[in-house]
Amino acid sequence: MKKIVNNVTWKISGEAGEGIMVTGLLFSKSCVRAGLKAFDYTEYPSLIRGGHNTYLTQVGEEDVFSHDRSVEILVALNQESIVVHIDELSAGGAVLFDPDDKKVSVEGLRKDILYVPLQMAKIASDIAGNRLMRNTVALGASFALLEFPKEDVHKMLSDVFHSKGKDVIQQNIDTFNGGYDSVSKQQVDRFGWKIEKKKPKGDIVVTGNEAIAIGAIAGGCKFYSAYPMTPASSILGYMADHAEQYGMVVKHAEDEISVINMAIGAGHMGTRSMCATSGGGFALMNEGYGLAAITETPVVIVLVQRPGPATGLPTWTGQGDLQYALHAAQGEFPRFVVAPGDVIEAFEMTAEALNIAEEYQTPVILISDKQLAESHQTVAPFDSSHFEIRRGKQVTQKELDAGTVFFRYESTVKDGVSPRSFPGMKNGIYVANSDEHDGKGFSEESSENAIAMFKKRQRKFDTFKSQMPQPQLIGDKNADVTFVFWGSVKGAVVESIKRLKEYNVTTNYLQIAWVSPFPDETVTKVLKDAKRPVLVENNMEGQLGNLIREKTGFDIKDKILKFDGRPFFSEEIAAYIIKK
Amino acid sequence: MAVVKDFETKHFPTWCPGCGNFGIWTTLKQALVKAGLDPHEVLIVFGIGCSGNETNFLHGYGFHGLHGRALPIAHGAKMARRNVKVVVVGGDGDGYGEGLSHFIHTIRGNPELTYIVHDNQVYGLTKGQASPTSEKGYKSSSTPAGVIEKPINPLSLALAAEATFVSQGFSGNAAHLTDLIVKALAHPGFSLVNVLQPCVTFNHHNTFQWFYRRVYDLAKEGYTPNDRVKAIAKAREWGDKIPLGILFEENRDTYEGDLPQLAKGPLAEKSLENIDIDPLLKELT
Numbered sequence: 001m002k003k004i005v006n007n008v009t010w011k012i013s014g015e016a017g018e019g020i021m022v023t024g025l026l027f028s029k030s031c032v033r034a035g036l037k038a039f040d041y042t043e044y045p046s047l048i049r050g051g052h053n054t055y056l057t058q059v060g061e062e063d064v065f066s067h068d069r070s071v072e073i074l075v076a077l078n079q080e081s082i083v084v085h086i087d088e089l090s091a092g093g094a095v096l097f098d099p100d101d102k103k104v105s106v107e108g109l110r111k112d113i114l115y116v117p118l119q120m121a122k123i124a125s126d127i128a129g130n131r132l133m134r135n136t137v138a139l140g141a142s143f144a145l146l147e148f149p150k151e152d153v154h155k156m157l158s159d160v161f162h163s164k165g166k167d168v169i170q171q172n173i174d175t176f177n178g179g180y181d182s183v184s185k186q187q188v189d190r191f192g193w194k195i196e197k198k199k200p201k202g203d204i205v206v207t208g209n210e211a212i213a214i215g216a217i218a219g220g221c222k223f224y225s226a227y228p229m230t231p232a233s234s235i236l237g238y239m240a241d242h243a244e245q246y247g248m249v250v251k252h253a254e255d256e257i258s259v260i261n262m263a264i265g266a267g268h269m270g271t272r273s274m275c276a277t278s279g280g281g282f283a284l285m286n287e288g289y290g291l292a293a294i295t296e297t298p299v300v301i302v303l304v305q306r307p308g309p310a311t312g313l314p315t316w317t318g319q320g321d322l323q324y325a326l327h328a329a330q331g332e333f334p335r336f337v338v339a340p341g342d343v344i345e346a347f348e349m350t351a352e353a354l355n356i357a358e359e360y361q362t363p364v365i366l367i368s369d370k371q372l373a374e375s376h377q378t379v380a381p382f383d384s385s386h387f388e389i390r391r392g393k394q395v396t397q398k399e400l401d402a403g404t405v406f407f408r409y410e411s412t413v414k415d416g417v418s419p420r421s422f423p424g425m426k427n428g429i430y431v432a433n434s435d436e437h438d439g440k441g442f443s444e445e446s447s448e449n450a451i452a453m454f455k456k457r458q459r460k461f462d463t464f465k466s467q468m469p470q471p472q473l474i475g476d477k478n479a480d481v482t483f484v485f486w487g488s489v490k491g492a493v494v495e496s497i498k499r500l501k502e503y504n505v506t507t508n509y510l511q512i513a514w515v516s517p518f519p520d521e522t523v524t525k526v527l528k529d530a531k532r533p534v535l536v537e538n539n540m541e542g543q544l545g546n547l548i549r550e551k552t553g554f555d556i557k558d559k560i561l562k563f564d565g566r567p568f569f570s571e572e573i574a575a576y577i578i579k580k
Numbered sequence: 581m582a583v584v585k586d587f588e589t590k591h592f593p594t595w596c597p598g599c600g601n602f603g604i605w606t607t608l609k610q611a612l613v614k615a616g617l618d619p620h621e622v623l624i625v626f627g628i629g630c631s632g633n634e635t636n637f638l639h640g641y642g643f644h645g646l647h648g649r650a651l652p653i654a655h656g657a658k659m660a661r662r663n664v665k666v667v668v669v670g671g672d673g674d675g676y677g678e679g680l681s682h683f684i685h686t687i688r689g690n691p692e693l694t695y696i697v698h699d700n701q702v703y704g705l706t707k708g709q710a711s712p713t714s715e716k717g718y719k720s721s722s723t724p725a726g727v728i729e730k731p732i733n734p735l736s737l738a739l740a741a742e743a744t745f746v747s748q749g750f751s752g753n754a755a756h757l758t759d760l761i762v763k764a765l766a767h768p769g770f771s772l773v774n775v776l777q778p779c780v781t782f783n784h785h786n787t788f789q790w791f792y793r794r795v796y797d798l799a800k801e802g803y804t805p806n807d808r809v810k811a812i813a814k815a816r817e818w819g820d821k822i823p824l825g826i827l828f829e830e831n832r833d834t835y836e837g838d839l840p841q842l843a844k845g846p847l848a849e850k851s852l853e854n855i856d857i858d859p860l861l862k863e864l865t
Contacts, residue, residue: 426618441642
């Protein structure tokens, strides 16, 4: 049989607390160390134990930006996994199941797939004395089916369990081998996919949340506060783990109200500050968001979306909070919102958001979602060598001592940005005031002052808008289809473009990363020339579409919208384009 | 060295004539002078309310934040620049109503902040509604039939939350209050100064005269503020006798003192250049 090489989707499924996440990451990293690319996607309910959990890894030779719906290997740790996922298997795909498990049965199921009985519990118990190590048995059997060299995974296991000592490493290797060796040559021959090693590229396997945290560290964030909330929590864990190493203070505060106010307090003193949450926590932060705006205090707020309202679908993905981020908090003030679409953008834009926050003395919202936050992507190691730290206008003690009176909120300043002083500096005294205020920060309610201050803050926005990065039209200039989107949808769109090539459909795409201020001129120009603009959003209302209509008058009628808590599959997008 | 006038601005207080806030304003300025501080060395974080309006009348770096949220701003600021003296000024509605959880949680960490609460047992700026410290039965525009709940006791709450400096002053006794604030400013940790401060416009029950007949100085009775359980008993005194002075004091590590990251100087002055992320990237292969 001629096998499909280096294009395979692997899935493990079972209950929470069975080590599925660890095993999945081992699978991804083993492939990446072998010179391949991996993208993974997890599904789990809001439970610590039990429930239905999955970990999917899509493996390819070129960059993989999202995952397919079809699966070639399914490791089913229980009967539910078989029932729920059997339809996802490609014809000829394999199900690995435990024939000793009395609750598991494959009788009467699909005839066009390969059933691989694997005594996961028995092998794990015999070798490691621990049936929980069934995953490792399954990992071994999976790699055997894929003809992946054993030794490469041994090295991976040694590195991952390095801190746990030699015995644990050996136990893992033996258990892995137990699974690997139990797959027969006949089974391998009947399976139509394999992995072949390439030259290792030294790539990293990284989630969006990790990318944001590393971007923040590289961008000089020294104060991070948060309250745990899925799917933003892993940023807190990451920052806390590396706080001492990078001289940061990480504060797990009592609630998100405290979180934003602490970050503002630290930002006010001249520390680069960031906080992160999901929609519910962001709702609590709203008043503080406005406070940062009127006191002109730099702070970056990361909003990792999940479908709402209220508790909603806490462990699933969606893009339902764009219009919320654009309108959060009372009153009129410039709202800076940036939306990375993949891990590299998450890394770079977080560092840049910290710059913009200080340069324009403003809160900046960086909006992401569960799909970007928790999926691992394979990329070349992040490069921060081109980063520059831009701290904006800050007065020096020498300037303050020169004799002229210092006005922190000088309203006549042309670009809207007036220099900051910091507590402790002589002659720099001012009040950061949540009331409307004069140049010194004292409360001032006159008509003239109110107009001058509203306009001052707005001018910062206009200044940034004249300098901000513009969205680029990527792909064939005269394409049949122009995809328009924001955020993590990028992955599925880019993959669907690959599929559409096979159908001779030419495509390009316009990704809106800086959502506010809105790049209306560029967007208008692109849409005017587009043959068939298609909006792709992971929400019900088409919120970017509405924004585009508001800002440009252009109504994109062709919309692919998905709002069931699941991310897009590239197949879905491609199918929609071809069908119409 | 600074004098009292250095802590004044061009704005004169807008409080009602005879307001208890004047006493706190005067004593705070005197205490800052006595503590040897210059205005630029101090950050005063205010809540929202009549007390918060003091922002405009007190010269020093100021932060007039949100209703109830002064403490987290101050805590964040303190972590960023330990070397700056941070004072927090708020009211009873502000700090014991809207911001009560911050009160308890800030105390747990013991950051070096002095928290001065203008406790007038009423909402002044919104025109006289009952506050969390209003007495049971107190009639106001929001409680015409009288307050049903028992009042918050900020002193016993602070003591129960393991506060390291708990005190009470009275805006009608300036000399005593000044001395109390000076001691609070010198305390290496979180210090609470709850100031009984009559609202002459809206609270016609807890008046200056009402307090004069009841307050007494703990120190003059030979009270030693080193026993938390005895302090809680004192904190519960309200009626014929109301204690003034330090109820409890002890030394404990501060939040910022427990952070090794801050040992080598202020967080806000750390270099942001050449941050090496290679060790982080290696963890991801």
